[in-house]
Amino acid sequence: MTVTKTQAPVNADDGTQAAGAEPVGPARSERLSALVQQHGALAVLVIVSLVATFSFDSFATGDNVSNMATSSAFLAIVALGMTFVIITGGIDLSVGSLFALGGVLAAWGSRHGTLVALLLPLVVCGAVGVVNGLLVARSRLAPFIVTLAAMLGARGLMLAITDEGANTYLIGKGSFLAELGQGTTLGLGNPVWITLALFVAGAVVLRRTRFGQHVYAVGGNEDAAALMGAPVARTKILVYTLSGVLAGLAGALNAAWLASGVTILGNGMELEAISAVVIGGTLLTGGLGYVSGSLVGVLLLKVIQNVINQIGSLDSSYQQVVSGAFLAVVVVAQTWLGRRRQLL
Amino acid sequence: MAPPAEVLAVRGLSKTFPGVRALDDVDLTLHAGEVHALIGENGAGKSTLIKLLTGVYRPDAGDIVFQGRPVSFATPLEAQKAGISTIYQEVNLIPLLSVARNLFLGREPRNRFGLLDFARMHREAEETLRGYGVRVDVRRPLRSLGVGAQQMVALARAVASEARIVIMDEPTSSLEPREVETLFSVIRRLRDEGIAVVYVSHRLDELYAVCDTVTVLRDGRRVHHGRLADLDRLSLVSTMLGRELGEVRSEGLTKFTGDHHATDSRPVLQATDLTVPHQLHGVSVSIRPGEVVGLGGLLGSGRTETAKAISGALPTSSGRVVVAGTPLRGGSTPAAIRAGVSLLPEDRKSEGIVPGLSVRENISLAVLPRLSRFGLVSEARVDSIVNTFIERLRIKASSPQQKVGELSGGNQQKVLLARWLAMNPKVLLLDEPTRGIDVGAKAEVQKLVDELAADGLGVLLISSDLEELIEGSDRVVVLKDGAVVGELTGDEVTEDKLMRTIAGDAPARDAVEGAATDG
Numbered sequence: 001m002t003v004t005k006t007q008a009p010v011n012a013d014d015g016t017q018a019a020g021a022e023p024v025g026p027a028r029s030e031r032l033s034a035l036v037q038q039h040g041a042l043a044v045l046v047i048v049s050l051v052a053t054f055s056f057d058s059f060a061t062g063d064n065v066s067n068m069a070t071s072s073a074f075l076a077i078v079a080l081g082m083t084f085v086i087i088t089g090g091i092d093l094s095v096g097s098l099f100a101l102g103g104v105l106a107a108w109g110s111r112h113g114t115l116v117a118l119l120l121p122l123v124v125c126g127a128v129g130v131v132n133g134l135l136v137a138r139s140r141l142a143p144f145i146v147t148l149a150a151m152l153g154a155r156g157l158m159l160a161i162t163d164e165g166a167n168t169y170l171i172g173k174g175s176f177l178a179e180l181g182q183g184t185t186l187g188l189g190n191p192v193w194i195t196l197a198l199f200v201a202g203a204v205v206l207r208r209t210r211f212g213q214h215v216y217a218v219g220g221n222e223d224a225a226a227l228m229g230a231p232v233a234r235t236k237i238l239v240y241t242l243s244g245v246l247a248g249l250a251g252a253l254n255a256a257w258l259a260s261g262v263t264i265l266g267n268g269m270e271l272e273a274i275s276a277v278v279i280g281g282t283l284l285t286g287g288l289g290y291v292s293g294s295l296v297g298v299l300l301l302k303v304i305q306n307v308i309n310q311i312g313s314l315d316s317s318y319q320q321v322v323s324g325a326f327l328a329v330v331v332v333a334q335t336w337l338g339r340r341r342q343l344l
Numbered sequence: 345m346a347p348p349a350e351v352l353a354v355r356g357l358s359k360t361f362p363g364v365r366a367l368d369d370v371d372l373t374l375h376a377g378e379v380h381a382l383i384g385e386n387g388a389g390k391s392t393l394i395k396l397l398t399g400v401y402r403p404d405a406g407d408i409v410f411q412g413r414p415v416s417f418a419t420p421l422e423a424q425k426a427g428i429s430t431i432y433q434e435v436n437l438i439p440l441l442s443v444a445r446n447l448f449l450g451r452e453p454r455n456r457f458g459l460l461d462f463a464r465m466h467r468e469a470e471e472t473l474r475g476y477g478v479r480v481d482v483r484r485p486l487r488s489l490g491v492g493a494q495q496m497v498a499l500a501r502a503v504a505s506e507a508r509i510v511i512m513d514e515p516t517s518s519l520e521p522r523e524v525e526t527l528f529s530v531i532r533r534l535r536d537e538g539i540a541v542v543y544v545s546h547r548l549d550e551l552y553a554v555c556d557t558v559t560v561l562r563d564g565r566r567v568h569h570g571r572l573a574d575l576d577r578l579s580l581v582s583t584m585l586g587r588e589l590g591e592v593r594s595e596g597l598t599k600f601t602g603d604h605h606a607t608d609s610r611p612v613l614q615a616t617d618l619t620v621p622h623q624l625h626g627v628s629v630s631i632r633p634g635e636v637v638g639l640g641g642l643l644g645s646g647r648t649e650t651a652k653a654i655s656g657a658l659p660t661s662s663g664r665v666v667v668a669g670t671p672l673r674g675g676s677t678p679a680a681i682r683a684g685v686s687l688l689p690e691d692r693k694s695e696g697i698v699p700g701l702s703v704r705e706n707i708s709l710a711v712l713p714r715l716s717r718f719g720l721v722s723e724a725r726v727d728s729i730v731n732t733f734i735e736r737l738r739i740k741a742s743s744p745q746q747k748v749g750e751l752s753g754g755n756q757q758k759v760l761l762a763r764w765l766a767m768n769p770k771v772l773l774l775d776e777p778t779r780g781i782d783v784g785a786k787a788e789v790q791k792l793v794d795e796l797a798a799d800g801l802g803v804l805l806i807s808s809d810l811e812e813l814i815e816g817s818d819r820v821v822v823l824k825d826g827a828v829v830g831e832l833t834g835d836e837v838t839e840d841k842l843m844r845t846i847a848g849d850a851p852a853r854d855a856v857e858g859a860a861t862d863g
Contacts, residue, residue: 208459210452213441217449220438227436228501229421229450287440 037337038281041296048303056310068302070189076298077195077250079273080202081243083294086277088239089219089286090143093270094150095247098125100266101158102251107169107261114176121248129244133237165263181256191253203291219286276301279330348376351508351540357406359392366392368564376538381551384561398430399423429502430511435494439487444469446486447501476500477526492523511542528554546644547825562586577847612802613771615654618663623649625827631802638817639806640842646826647806648690651773655687656680686764690775696760699749703741704730706748706759711766733762754785771802810839
């Protein structure tokens with residue numbers, strides 16, 4: 001019997017499991033657990049989608065799918081940044097506010113041209129991300145508190161720009177920005193294509209670059225990572241910056257899609273993003289996670305939302321009950337899988 | 345033959361922490377291809393020295409000359425980049441990352457697009473690890489490996505980063521014998537490649553197996569250095585513990601009176617064959633009522649582990665504990681407490697007192713469930729118990745309401761003692777009860793131990809203070825590498841005998857059957 005450093009409570013479960021399923025060696029069993037952890041959400045997504053397709057005529061229609069894809073795109077971009085943050089063992093609560101701020105800034109800036117409209121939210125939200133990262137990395141404050149403060153601050157800033165929400169800035173029709181948000185390419189909205197491109201880039205960065213390795217290393221064991229030469233502080237600053245920039249971009253694209261900077265958006269979006277990331281198989285404690293999983297997590301949340309809307313008799317408020325219950329199930333399953341894998 | 349090049353020269357290194365002179369004017373010289381043992385008891389300054397060498401601490405005074413140049417490392421990373429790698433007791437890698445990625449973190453091979461070249465990484469990782477006797481799928485997460493293999497990965501990583509000096513801090517503490525052999529062959533290979541190794545361990549067998557030279561630290565000073573072969577085991581132990589050979593004190597320095605004797609021939613505590621993987625190998629101890637049994641041995645010999653295993657704080661893989669004729673279910677502290685076994689832990693700050701709570705609350709903490717009826721606590725009964733013990737143990741506090749964190753170390757220790765005495769135990773396990781407390785309080789605690797034994801309690805006493813151990817105990821059971829190597833009774837309980845037994849060349853009649861660990 002090997003004694004692991006983590007001293008996970010070794011229980012009888014381990015032994016009986018191995019005896020009951022003889023052909024399953026430790027390596028295979030572990031790979032199976034890993035597979036479920038990584039792709040469990042995808043399997044559920046496929047099942048839910050299939051059931052919905054057969055249950056509701058209006059589910060698998062081109063319009064509905066296209067709508068779901070577009071409305072998923074903005075949350076997905078936010079969740080992409082959140083994935084990086086959570087893999088380092090952190091959390092970013094400011095993204096919902098930054099999403100709203102980004103939208104308002106883009107709409108406000110659209111009067112000065114598309115370039116301003118796009119750069120302004122990226123720069124401002126990125127700057128908030130830099131401050132988040134600096135505080136987390138250098139002052140060693142808890143990410144929860146730092147980004148909570150940023151969440152309040154960013155929403156305040158957004159309200160100040162809009163005179164307490166009284167001013168709604170519009171984005172002119174026909175501008176490049178409006179085209180970016182509302183136009184379609186090959187039948188799918190432009191935001192969907194942008195999101196897909198960002199996820200491909202994100203996956204490459206996370207899996208195939210040194211920065212990506214550092215993200216995993218910092219979340220896996222910060223002290224060891226520092227001793228092994230990973231630039232811990234720089235990595236943390238970068239992930240919070242990335243999260244801020246992506247939240248700003250998502251807000252700007254959303255504003256372009258809606259043709260206005262809507263101030264009431266983004267409330268609770270940070271929690272939705274965190275849910276999606278966790279459902280997608282990323283460990284909330286850091287060190288393990290997948291960009292693709294977060295995309296699946298977002299889609300799953302949106303499909304559930306859509307299905308509940310399809311059931312006309314069910315109040316749409318129940319969608320949150322279902323999402324919440326689902327999240328709870330996923331977290332329990334993840335913990336269980338995690339323990340199982342640790343034992344082996 | 346020309347002497348090998350000097351890799352490291354440390355001169356007059358000193359470091360003071362508030363209230364403690366951790367390292368005082370220490371010299372250390374390392375040559376290429378030298379395996380150097382660094383030894384000393386707890387608090388001797390070994391870890392301080394290592395931390396100064398590796399940039400964790402900055403020295404107050406002294407020079408470190410590394411490969412001919414004076415150096416001053418700001419971080420462990422700088423030291424590592426310069427060529428001083430450290431392998432810690434606990435494997436310091438990232439368990440969730442794959443073996444290969446752990447090995448290459450920070451220096452991953454990249455292809456011409458700047459992306460990581462996994463194929464090359466995996467191939468090279470497998471090749472490298474084969475040299476360390478590790479044959480695994482390097483794509484699997486590190487944590488799926490055994491501790492020994494993980495340690496080898498850490499070692500491979502340290503050496504691969506062009507280390508000139510590899511410091512190993514108790515590298516074998518979690519290794520199986522077979523893995524220790526592999527480690528030794530790796531160390532010998534490092535030596536042949538001209539790398540200097542600093543080897544920290546309490547296991548004498550290992551030191552003599554691989555080390556060429558030795559530095560002994562005691563109380564922050566270097567008390568000996570030279571070739572290890574010139575120093576026999578007994579001299580090594582006596583140098584380490586600071587006791588002259590054959591030195592016999594005519595009068596004791598402790599307050600033990602020895603005014604207690606076993607009142608009953610049947611043991612109140614009988615622990616048999618306690619085994620904890622990597623830590624204890626079949627340790628047996630028995631204590632009769634009214635008897636103080638000392639547990640002797642060097643740091644890491646399994647003294648604390650034995651106490652913890654008896655009290656259920658450390659899960660055992662085999663062995664049994666019988667208290668007053670009733671077997672104890674292993675691995676459960678509450679069960680042990682109910683049966684009447686109380687442990688006064690070694691580290692009272694982290695494992696004992698609650699500094700923010702009052703003296704009264706700290707004393708009554710464990711006994712509260714017994715004083716409550718229907719979940720309500722009788723304040724009067726708590727007061728009466730608390731006052732009894734404050735008086736009996738002479739705890740100096742302004743009032744029972746004073747916070748324990750404000751008391752002196754000795755009084756904190758007495759509060760802990762009171763907590764367990766309030767439980768009316770049959771057996772008291774005392775792990776370093778007088779460490780870190782002043783002389784006066786020490787004498788009082790020692791006197792208390794005597795009184796408690798005189799009252800019929802069975803006491804297990806663990807102490808690094810030889811005098812305390814010898815004068816306080818009726819019998820001393822000596823541990824080495826997690827096994828009993830001898831037992832001293834009656835007139836045999838002397839410093840000389842104790843040190844000989846610890847060093848492992850005790851006369852045969854002292855040795856109990858468990859000396860089978862050598863080898």
